[in-house]
Amino acid sequence: MRKQKTSPAIPAPGEGKRGEQGYIGYxxxxxxxxxxxxxxxxxxxxxxxxxxxxxxxxxxxxxxxxNADLARLAVLTPQTVSVIVGNLEKAGSLVRKPHxxxxxxxxxxxxxxxxxxxKKCRERVQRLERELTVGLSAAEERAVRSWLVGVATADAAQx
Numbered sequence: 001m002r003k004q005k006t007s008p009a010i011p012a013p014g015e016g017k018r019g020e021q022g023y024i025g026y027x028x029x030x031x032x033x034x035x036x037x038x039x040x041x042x043x044x045x046x047x048x049x050x051x052x053x054x055x056x057x058x059x060x061x062x063x064x065x066x067n068a069d070l071a072r073l074a075v076l077t078p079q080t081v082s083v084i085v086g087n088l089e090k091a092g093s094l095v096r097k098p099h100x101x102x103x104x105x106x107x108x109x110x111x112x113x114x115x116x117x118x119k120k121c122r123e124r125v126q127r128l129e130r131e132l133t134v135g136l137s138a139a140e141e142r143a144v145r146s147w148l149v150g151v152a153t154a155d156a157a158q159x
Contacts, residue, residue, distance in 0.1 A: 028151070035132075042124040046117060051076055053125065055084050056110065056118040059094060064107040066099070093117055 011018050018030060039050040048056075054074040059065070062073065071081040085108060088094045093114030099105035110118065133141050 038128055039125060042128050043121050046121055048117065048121050051080060052084055052088065053118075053121050055081065055088065056093065056114060056121065059108055059110050060115065060118055063109045064097075066105050066107060070108060088114065 013030060013034065014020075017023070017026065022030075036050050039053065043049070043053055051074070054076065055070060058070055058073040062069070065073070067081050067085060068078060070076075070085070071078045074081065076084070085094065085096075089096060091113075092111055095109050095111050096106040097109065099107055136144065
């Protein structure tokens with residue numbers, strides 16, 4: 001007769017290694033996953049994913065950029081951006097324009113429909129972000145933002 005192993009109970013988010021004693025990298029990943037899920041749910045009514053929202057946001061902030069630049073800005077793979085751009089173009093949310101000099105490069109811009117969609121999405125995401133920062137003082141929020149930027153740019157500083 002074999003003895004059955006009993007698995008340890010899996011801790012809920014915020015408990016055990018998923019809590020304050022966990023590895024920072026894991027906690028960042030756990031938080032990013034939870035945030036992504038909340039954004040996806042908030043934008044589901046508009047048929048927009050978090051990656052599409054990031055794409056629309058970066059196109060609004062940096063009109064005329066190429067797919068390659070968009071991938072870097074939105075922290076997505078070039079392949080993912082290519083699919084997203086194609087889908088947003090089919091939906092009428094963005095337009096492609098040929099580069100003045102380089103035939104293979106196309107500049108991307110939001111259409112009026114894309115700007116209207118982004119406005120609706122941004123309102124939802126800003127509400128969600130306000131919920132995330134409830135209870136933080138302005139100084140605490142600045143510290144969190146500064147720390148997150150530091151984490152994101154740590155490799156760049158070492159080059």
